[in-house]
Amino acid sequence: MKTISEKTIERLIIYRGLLLNLVSDKVKNIFSHQLATMTGFTSAQIRRDIMSIGYSGSPVRGYDIQNLIKSLGEFIDGEEKQPVALVGLGHVGRAVLDYLKGRRPKLEITASFDDDPAKVDRVFQGCMCYHVNDLEKIIEKENIKVGIIAVPADEAQSVAERMANAGIKGILNYAPVKLNIPSGIYVENRDMTLAVEKVAYFARTASE
């Protein structure tokens, strides 16, 4: 199968989210141009993206919503449920934990870690908080491949290294630092300062 770009994956995820929100008994099908209006992408882009996962619609009828959701799901999520580890139960960690809870059946934060005695060994949102010392042990035992970093900036690198050692293959990093880890591990950075600065730049220059 041809490799799919990061941008395409992002759009596919957007389509799936959108479709999940409009499931109804009334409408069974949807056209690429409708998805285009809803997302702001072009219809050609959408047809191409959907083509790339091997799903086919029908001319005249468009795409069958239920089947498309199913195909997108298989492509994005794979077969098995993916457990996720979260490190750092501060503001950000808690928001993330609350938010993901029950939202995607195939993704669940099954283990969290902190080094604050007030948090360790308690259960948050149904998720056990372990001491960060046990990180490798738990991640290996539960065969977790996805990690979220929500610790202060100067702890992030060390957490990332330990995740890498424990066999994590993808990291979502909320700390505002570039992580230095072996290639082969996918890292997605979500730096809030960057986001605000970017919006501020376009807000400022748009009006000139």
Added chain:
Amino acid sequence: MKTISEKTIERLIIYRGLLLNLVSDKVKNIFSHQLATMTGFTSAQIRRDIMSIGYSGSPVRGYDIQNLIKSLGEFIDGEEKQPVALVGLGHVGRAVLDYLKGRRPKLEITASFDDDPAKVDRVFQGCMCYHVNDLEKIIEKENIKVGIIAVPADEAQSVAERMANAGIKGILNYAPVKLNIPSGIYVENRDMTLAVEKVAYFARTASE
């Protein structure tokens, strides 16, 4: 001046953040290939980006760190301080407010809004929380052009419309919905589910 792409802006912001973190009296200059190692971009890319804001380094010496930070700052931030409005003081809103506090001199959340009586008319991190009913009034009075949305998903569209009405030009949206607002307003979406799904996808497929 030629218009600068979104991707370039993101990288410029990354360079600036990085340089701010390594300010020291020891090292005065930096080479494009050093920035390349630190960021993971190529040196050619970096020279090109820096060129695009009109800054020039010196052969042999590379870039003067202080001057480069200054040029990047002028380009990214502009002259004047930019006030920012935050709507929704839940988990996400609070994290954002705490986090941005004092981090960028030119960016400050000067007004926040909620509809929860327990929060309205109180001060959080030095930032006044107004009732969301007064949104237009305050935003217009303080001439705010940048807004952050951190309210529940089904409130986001209405908040966005009110922001647009009040003259906001850029929105950072943490709610997992596509906002429908007039063109000319820049919108940056930060959907956490999307981020986790993306990382999970690459974690899963990388190891195959």
Added chain:
DNA sequence: ATAACGCTGTTATTTTTTTCACAATTTAAT
């Protein structure tokens, strides 16, 4: 002075991503 070095600035090239445009196809109407 001058030569050698190693960098930047910038043009050219390549690669990737998006858009265009239309033949093929399915359905519904006649």
Added chain:
DNA sequence: ATTAAATTGTGAAAAAAATAACAGCGTTAT
């Protein structure tokens, strides 16, 4: 059956982004 209508799937074109390549220059060593 035949026609008309409207959409998909996709090759081709265009646009955007990244990389490569190197001339020219400032610095340093000699």
